[in-house]
Amino acid sequence: MKLSGSQSFDINWLKGQLLINENGAEFFIKDIQVDVANHEIYIQLDNESCVSWDSIKNWSIQFQGGKN
Secondary structure, eight states: OOOOSOOOOOGGGGTTOEEEOTTSOEEEEEEEEEETTTTEEEEEETTSOEEEGGGGTTSEEEOOSSOO
């Protein structure tokens, strides 16, 4: 994801936001999981799949105005 300037907010605010992958498919963020041992962040999507935070760096995000 490309962001302008410094961005900081409670990670839980990502829940309910819309992600759009490089092919135009849309997913809502259902949950955020942290693998503390391996220093990884995973995003659980509304279709029950999980993707690593690093793997979605070229996706778009559309903020829906608050967490669900």
